[in-house]
Amino acid sequence: MLITLEPFDSDTNFSYKQLILSGYALCVLLPILLIHPIENYVYKIQTNRWFVLNECVYILSTLSIIFIFSFFYHFFVISGLSSFSNQLIWGFIKSYGIPFVPLIVPLWLYLRSKYGEIEVPKYKAEHPKKVKKITIHGVNKAETLTLLESDFIFAKAQQNYVDIYYNTATGMQQKTFRSTLSNMVKQLPKAWQVHRSYLVNLDYIKTVEGNARKRFVRITPTEETIPISQVYYKALSKRLSNSSQ
Incomplete structure:
Protein backbone atom coordinates (compact mmCIF):
# COMPACT_ATOMS: atom_id res chain seq x y z
CA MET A 1 0.00 0.00 0.00
CA LEU A 2 2.82 2.39 0.87
CA ILE A 3 4.53 1.79 -2.46
CA THR A 4 1.27 1.98 -4.43
CA LEU A 5 -0.15 5.12 -2.81
CA GLU A 6 3.25 6.88 -2.69
CA PRO A 7 2.70 8.55 0.71
CA PHE A 8 5.05 10.76 2.74
CA ASP A 9 6.45 12.51 -0.38
CA SER A 10 7.84 9.14 -1.50
CA ASP A 11 7.00 9.78 -5.17
CA THR A 12 10.56 11.11 -5.58
CA ASN A 13 12.83 8.52 -7.16
CA PHE A 14 15.83 7.37 -5.11
CA SER A 15 18.05 4.33 -4.87
CA TYR A 16 16.48 1.13 -3.53
CA LYS A 17 13.17 2.96 -3.28
CA GLN A 18 10.91 -0.08 -2.92
CA LEU A 19 13.25 -1.76 -0.44
CA ILE A 20 13.45 1.36 1.74
CA LEU A 21 9.69 1.97 1.62
CA SER A 22 9.07 -1.64 2.61
CA GLY A 23 10.69 -0.73 5.94
CA TYR A 24 7.38 0.87 6.92
CA ALA A 25 6.03 -2.68 7.22
CA LEU A 26 8.38 -3.20 10.17
CA CYS A 27 6.95 -0.07 11.76
CA VAL A 28 3.58 -1.85 11.74
CA LEU A 29 4.76 -5.37 12.55
CA LEU A 30 7.05 -4.56 15.48
CA PRO A 31 4.43 -2.71 17.60
CA ILE A 32 1.97 -5.58 17.09
CA LEU A 33 4.62 -8.08 18.24
CA LEU A 34 5.55 -5.88 21.21
CA ILE A 35 1.93 -5.47 22.36
CA HIS A 36 1.03 -9.13 21.87
CA PRO A 37 2.62 -10.45 25.13
CA ILE A 38 0.82 -7.69 27.08
CA GLU A 39 -2.43 -8.61 25.32
CA ASN A 40 -1.98 -12.25 26.35
CA TYR A 41 -1.15 -11.28 29.93
CA VAL A 42 -4.29 -9.14 30.30
CA TYR A 43 -6.36 -11.93 28.73
CA LYS A 44 -5.07 -14.45 31.29
CA ILE A 45 -5.50 -12.27 34.39
CA GLN A 46 -9.09 -11.64 33.29
CA THR A 47 -9.64 -15.42 33.43
CA ASN A 48 -9.46 -15.85 29.66
CA ARG A 49 -11.87 -13.03 28.85
CA TRP A 50 -11.51 -10.12 26.45
CA PHE A 51 -13.88 -7.14 26.63
CA VAL A 52 -14.78 -4.40 24.18
CA LEU A 53 -12.85 -1.90 26.32
CA ASN A 54 -9.78 -4.16 26.08
CA GLU A 55 -10.07 -4.18 22.29
CA CYS A 56 -10.39 -0.38 22.13
CA VAL A 57 -7.33 0.14 24.36
CA TYR A 58 -5.38 -2.44 22.34
CA ILE A 59 -6.17 -0.76 19.00
CA LEU A 60 -5.42 2.77 20.25
CA SER A 61 -2.19 1.74 21.98
CA THR A 62 -0.90 -0.22 19.00
CA LEU A 63 -1.80 2.56 16.57
CA SER A 64 0.01 5.12 18.73
CA ILE A 65 3.19 3.04 18.74
CA ILE A 66 2.89 2.42 14.99
CA PHE A 67 2.63 6.17 14.39
CA ILE A 68 5.71 6.85 16.53
CA PHE A 69 7.77 4.13 14.85
CA SER A 70 6.69 5.36 11.41
CA PHE A 71 7.62 8.95 12.29
CA PHE A 72 11.17 8.02 13.34
CA TYR A 73 11.63 5.80 10.32
CA HIS A 74 10.39 8.56 8.01
CA PHE A 75 12.43 11.22 9.81
CA PHE A 76 15.79 9.46 10.04
CA VAL A 77 15.74 6.93 7.17
CA ILE A 78 13.57 8.50 4.45
CA SER A 79 14.25 12.19 5.09
CA GLY A 80 17.73 11.88 6.59
CA LEU A 81 17.14 14.64 9.16
CA SER A 82 18.90 14.83 12.52
CA SER A 83 16.66 16.80 14.89
CA PHE A 84 12.95 16.86 15.59
CA SER A 85 10.35 18.32 17.96
CA ASN A 86 7.04 17.26 19.49
CA GLN A 87 5.33 19.57 17.02
CA LEU A 88 6.87 17.64 14.11
CA ILE A 89 5.71 14.32 15.58
CA TRP A 90 2.14 15.56 15.99
CA GLY A 91 2.17 17.11 12.52
CA PHE A 92 3.30 13.80 11.02
CA ILE A 93 0.59 11.84 12.87
CA LYS A 94 -2.12 14.32 11.91
CA SER A 95 -1.11 14.56 8.27
CA TYR A 96 0.06 11.05 7.44
CA GLY A 97 -0.97 8.70 10.25
CA ILE A 98 -4.62 9.46 10.97
CA PRO A 99 -5.68 9.44 7.26
CA PHE A 100 -4.62 5.77 7.09
CA VAL A 101 -6.84 4.80 10.03
CA PRO A 102 -10.09 4.40 7.99
CA LEU A 103 -8.19 2.18 5.54
CA ILE A 104 -6.39 -0.05 8.00
CA VAL A 105 -8.47 -0.33 11.21
CA PRO A 106 -11.70 -1.82 9.70
CA LEU A 107 -9.67 -4.53 7.96
CA TRP A 108 -7.63 -5.08 11.10
CA LEU A 109 -10.76 -5.51 13.26
CA TYR A 110 -12.31 -7.82 10.68
CA LEU A 111 -9.27 -10.11 10.63
CA ARG A 112 -9.09 -10.19 14.44
CA SER A 113 -12.77 -11.09 14.73
CA LYS A 114 -12.62 -13.64 11.90
CA TYR A 115 -9.51 -15.50 12.99
CA GLY A 116 -9.77 -14.94 16.73
CA GLU A 117 -11.44 -17.67 18.76
CA ILE A 118 -13.82 -17.55 21.70
CA GLU A 119 -12.44 -19.91 24.31
CA VAL A 120 -14.18 -21.57 27.21
CA PRO A 121 -11.66 -22.88 29.78
CA LYS A 122 -11.65 -26.62 30.31
CA TYR A 123 -12.85 -27.94 33.61
CA LYS A 124 -10.07 -29.73 35.50
CA ALA A 125 -11.68 -32.62 37.35
CA GLU A 126 -8.56 -33.39 39.38
CA HIS A 127 -8.79 -30.05 41.18
CA PRO A 128 -11.30 -29.95 44.05
CA LYS A 129 -13.86 -27.15 43.98
CA LYS A 130 -13.00 -24.19 46.10
CA VAL A 131 -15.73 -22.62 48.19
CA LYS A 132 -15.43 -18.93 47.46
Whole structure:
Protein backbone atom coordinates (compact mmCIF):
# COMPACT_ATOMS: atom_id res chain seq x y z
CA MET A 1 0.00 0.00 0.00
CA LEU A 2 2.82 2.39 0.87
CA ILE A 3 4.53 1.79 -2.46
CA THR A 4 1.27 1.98 -4.43
CA LEU A 5 -0.15 5.12 -2.81
CA GLU A 6 3.25 6.88 -2.69
CA PRO A 7 2.70 8.55 0.71
CA PHE A 8 5.05 10.76 2.74
CA ASP A 9 6.45 12.51 -0.38
CA SER A 10 7.84 9.14 -1.50
CA ASP A 11 7.00 9.78 -5.17
CA THR A 12 10.56 11.11 -5.58
CA ASN A 13 12.83 8.52 -7.16
CA PHE A 14 15.83 7.37 -5.11
CA SER A 15 18.05 4.33 -4.87
CA TYR A 16 16.48 1.13 -3.53
CA LYS A 17 13.17 2.96 -3.28
CA GLN A 18 10.91 -0.08 -2.92
CA LEU A 19 13.25 -1.76 -0.44
CA ILE A 20 13.45 1.36 1.74
CA LEU A 21 9.69 1.97 1.62
CA SER A 22 9.07 -1.64 2.61
CA GLY A 23 10.69 -0.73 5.94
CA TYR A 24 7.38 0.87 6.92
CA ALA A 25 6.03 -2.68 7.22
CA LEU A 26 8.38 -3.20 10.17
CA CYS A 27 6.95 -0.07 11.76
CA VAL A 28 3.58 -1.85 11.74
CA LEU A 29 4.76 -5.37 12.55
CA LEU A 30 7.05 -4.56 15.48
CA PRO A 31 4.43 -2.71 17.60
CA ILE A 32 1.97 -5.58 17.09
CA LEU A 33 4.62 -8.08 18.24
CA LEU A 34 5.55 -5.88 21.21
CA ILE A 35 1.93 -5.47 22.36
CA HIS A 36 1.03 -9.13 21.87
CA PRO A 37 2.62 -10.45 25.13
CA ILE A 38 0.82 -7.69 27.08
CA GLU A 39 -2.43 -8.61 25.32
CA ASN A 40 -1.98 -12.25 26.35
CA TYR A 41 -1.15 -11.28 29.93
CA VAL A 42 -4.29 -9.14 30.30
CA TYR A 43 -6.36 -11.93 28.73
CA LYS A 44 -5.07 -14.45 31.29
CA ILE A 45 -5.50 -12.27 34.39
CA GLN A 46 -9.09 -11.64 33.29
CA THR A 47 -9.64 -15.42 33.43
CA ASN A 48 -9.46 -15.85 29.66
CA ARG A 49 -11.87 -13.03 28.85
CA TRP A 50 -11.51 -10.12 26.45
CA PHE A 51 -13.88 -7.14 26.63
CA VAL A 52 -14.78 -4.40 24.18
CA LEU A 53 -12.85 -1.90 26.32
CA ASN A 54 -9.78 -4.16 26.08
CA GLU A 55 -10.07 -4.18 22.29
CA CYS A 56 -10.39 -0.38 22.13
CA VAL A 57 -7.33 0.14 24.36
CA TYR A 58 -5.38 -2.44 22.34
CA ILE A 59 -6.17 -0.76 19.00
CA LEU A 60 -5.42 2.77 20.25
CA SER A 61 -2.19 1.74 21.98
CA THR A 62 -0.90 -0.22 19.00
CA LEU A 63 -1.80 2.56 16.57
CA SER A 64 0.01 5.12 18.73
CA ILE A 65 3.19 3.04 18.74
CA ILE A 66 2.89 2.42 14.99
CA PHE A 67 2.63 6.17 14.39
CA ILE A 68 5.71 6.85 16.53
CA PHE A 69 7.77 4.13 14.85
CA SER A 70 6.69 5.36 11.41
CA PHE A 71 7.62 8.95 12.29
CA PHE A 72 11.17 8.02 13.34
CA TYR A 73 11.63 5.80 10.32
CA HIS A 74 10.39 8.56 8.01
CA PHE A 75 12.43 11.22 9.81
CA PHE A 76 15.79 9.46 10.04
CA VAL A 77 15.74 6.93 7.17
CA ILE A 78 13.57 8.50 4.45
CA SER A 79 14.25 12.19 5.09
CA GLY A 80 17.73 11.88 6.59
CA LEU A 81 17.14 14.64 9.16
CA SER A 82 18.90 14.83 12.52
CA SER A 83 16.66 16.80 14.89
CA PHE A 84 12.95 16.86 15.59
CA SER A 85 10.35 18.32 17.96
CA ASN A 86 7.04 17.26 19.49
CA GLN A 87 5.33 19.57 17.02
CA LEU A 88 6.87 17.64 14.11
CA ILE A 89 5.71 14.32 15.58
CA TRP A 90 2.14 15.56 15.99
CA GLY A 91 2.17 17.11 12.52
CA PHE A 92 3.30 13.80 11.02
CA ILE A 93 0.59 11.84 12.87
CA LYS A 94 -2.12 14.32 11.91
CA SER A 95 -1.11 14.56 8.27
CA TYR A 96 0.06 11.05 7.44
CA GLY A 97 -0.97 8.70 10.25
CA ILE A 98 -4.62 9.46 10.97
CA PRO A 99 -5.68 9.44 7.26
CA PHE A 100 -4.62 5.77 7.09
CA VAL A 101 -6.84 4.80 10.03
CA PRO A 102 -10.09 4.40 7.99
CA LEU A 103 -8.19 2.18 5.54
CA ILE A 104 -6.39 -0.05 8.00
CA VAL A 105 -8.47 -0.33 11.21
CA PRO A 106 -11.70 -1.82 9.70
CA LEU A 107 -9.67 -4.53 7.96
CA TRP A 108 -7.63 -5.08 11.10
CA LEU A 109 -10.76 -5.51 13.26
CA TYR A 110 -12.31 -7.82 10.68
CA LEU A 111 -9.27 -10.11 10.63
CA ARG A 112 -9.09 -10.19 14.44
CA SER A 113 -12.77 -11.09 14.73
CA LYS A 114 -12.62 -13.64 11.90
CA TYR A 115 -9.51 -15.50 12.99
CA GLY A 116 -9.77 -14.94 16.73
CA GLU A 117 -11.44 -17.67 18.76
CA ILE A 118 -13.82 -17.55 21.70
CA GLU A 119 -12.44 -19.91 24.31
CA VAL A 120 -14.18 -21.57 27.21
CA PRO A 121 -11.66 -22.88 29.78
CA LYS A 122 -11.65 -26.62 30.31
CA TYR A 123 -12.85 -27.94 33.61
CA LYS A 124 -10.07 -29.73 35.50
CA ALA A 125 -11.68 -32.62 37.35
CA GLU A 126 -8.56 -33.39 39.38
CA HIS A 127 -8.79 -30.05 41.18
CA PRO A 128 -11.30 -29.95 44.05
CA LYS A 129 -13.86 -27.15 43.98
CA LYS A 130 -13.00 -24.19 46.10
CA VAL A 131 -15.73 -22.62 48.19
CA LYS A 132 -15.43 -18.93 47.46
CA LYS A 133 -17.85 -16.13 48.20
CA ILE A 134 -18.34 -13.20 45.84
CA THR A 135 -20.31 -9.97 46.14
CA ILE A 136 -22.16 -8.60 43.13
CA HIS A 137 -22.76 -4.85 42.84
CA GLY A 138 -25.24 -2.96 40.70
CA VAL A 139 -25.20 0.71 39.69
CA ASN A 140 -26.97 1.69 42.90
CA LYS A 141 -24.88 1.19 46.04
CA ALA A 142 -27.76 -0.56 47.79
CA GLU A 143 -27.82 -3.26 45.09
CA THR A 144 -25.54 -6.01 46.40
CA LEU A 145 -25.71 -9.77 46.60
CA THR A 146 -23.22 -12.07 48.33
CA LEU A 147 -23.18 -15.73 47.34
CA LEU A 148 -20.88 -18.64 46.64
CA GLU A 149 -19.49 -18.28 43.12
CA SER A 150 -20.59 -21.87 42.43
CA ASP A 151 -24.20 -20.94 43.32
CA PHE A 152 -24.53 -18.56 40.37
CA ILE A 153 -26.76 -20.26 37.76
CA PHE A 154 -27.43 -17.75 34.97
CA ALA A 155 -28.05 -14.08 34.22
CA LYS A 156 -30.46 -12.44 31.82
CA ALA A 157 -30.16 -8.86 30.54
CA GLN A 158 -33.20 -6.73 29.75
CA GLN A 159 -32.53 -3.14 28.67
CA ASN A 160 -30.67 -1.52 31.60
CA TYR A 161 -31.33 -4.33 34.06
CA VAL A 162 -29.83 -7.76 34.69
CA ASP A 163 -31.62 -10.58 36.49
CA ILE A 164 -29.27 -12.85 38.45
CA TYR A 165 -30.49 -16.38 39.18
CA TYR A 166 -28.67 -18.28 41.91
CA ASN A 167 -28.95 -21.44 43.98
CA THR A 168 -29.95 -21.47 47.66
CA ALA A 169 -30.90 -24.09 50.25
CA THR A 170 -34.56 -23.47 49.41
CA GLY A 171 -34.12 -23.55 45.63
CA MET A 172 -33.35 -21.07 42.87
CA GLN A 173 -33.73 -17.38 43.69
CA GLN A 174 -33.63 -14.27 41.50
CA LYS A 175 -32.41 -10.72 42.11
CA THR A 176 -32.55 -7.76 39.71
CA PHE A 177 -29.69 -5.27 39.35
CA ARG A 178 -29.53 -2.02 37.44
CA SER A 179 -26.43 -2.85 35.41
CA THR A 180 -25.15 -4.23 32.12
CA LEU A 181 -24.27 -7.77 31.16
CA SER A 182 -20.64 -6.82 30.48
CA ASN A 183 -20.35 -5.42 34.00
CA MET A 184 -21.73 -8.66 35.45
CA VAL A 185 -19.23 -10.75 33.48
CA LYS A 186 -16.42 -8.97 35.33
CA GLN A 187 -17.97 -9.77 38.71
CA LEU A 188 -18.96 -13.40 38.11
CA PRO A 189 -15.99 -15.77 37.66
CA LYS A 190 -18.34 -18.62 36.72
CA ALA A 191 -20.25 -16.59 34.13
CA TRP A 192 -19.75 -17.37 30.44
CA GLN A 193 -21.61 -15.63 27.66
CA VAL A 194 -23.67 -17.86 25.37
CA HIS A 195 -25.90 -15.12 23.94
CA ARG A 196 -25.90 -11.32 23.80
CA SER A 197 -28.47 -11.32 26.62
CA TYR A 198 -27.42 -14.34 28.67
CA LEU A 199 -24.61 -15.52 30.93
CA VAL A 200 -24.49 -19.10 32.16
CA ASN A 201 -22.59 -21.09 34.76
CA LEU A 202 -21.48 -24.04 32.62
CA ASP A 203 -21.63 -26.36 35.61
CA TYR A 204 -25.45 -26.15 35.49
CA ILE A 205 -25.86 -27.05 31.82
CA LYS A 206 -27.94 -30.20 31.46
CA THR A 207 -28.26 -30.53 27.68
CA VAL A 208 -27.61 -28.62 24.46
CA GLU A 209 -30.52 -28.89 22.05
CA GLY A 210 -31.76 -27.55 18.73
CA ASN A 211 -30.31 -27.31 15.24
CA ALA A 212 -28.05 -25.02 13.19
CA ARG A 213 -30.79 -22.38 12.93
CA LYS A 214 -31.79 -22.32 16.58
CA ARG A 215 -29.92 -23.78 19.54
CA PHE A 216 -30.44 -23.54 23.27
CA VAL A 217 -29.20 -25.04 26.53
CA ARG A 218 -31.34 -26.58 29.23
CA ILE A 219 -30.08 -26.01 32.75
CA THR A 220 -30.61 -27.47 36.20
CA PRO A 221 -32.07 -27.18 38.81
CA THR A 222 -34.93 -25.95 36.60
CA GLU A 223 -35.97 -26.76 33.04
CA GLU A 224 -35.12 -23.19 32.00
CA THR A 225 -33.94 -22.92 28.38
CA ILE A 226 -31.37 -20.34 27.28
CA PRO A 227 -30.62 -19.52 23.62
CA ILE A 228 -27.13 -19.93 22.20
CA SER A 229 -25.79 -17.52 19.59
CA GLN A 230 -23.93 -19.08 16.68
CA VAL A 231 -20.79 -17.11 17.53
CA TYR A 232 -20.58 -18.80 20.96
CA TYR A 233 -21.74 -22.28 19.98
CA LYS A 234 -18.43 -23.61 18.64
CA ALA A 235 -16.48 -22.82 21.83
CA LEU A 236 -19.28 -24.13 24.05
CA SER A 237 -19.58 -27.38 22.09
CA LYS A 238 -15.82 -27.92 22.24
CA ARG A 239 -15.70 -27.34 25.99
CA LEU A 240 -18.58 -29.74 26.69
CA SER A 241 -17.03 -32.40 24.46
CA ASN A 242 -13.69 -32.17 26.31
CA SER A 243 -15.32 -32.35 29.74
CA SER A 244 -17.28 -35.48 28.80
CA GLN A 245 -14.19 -37.42 27.74
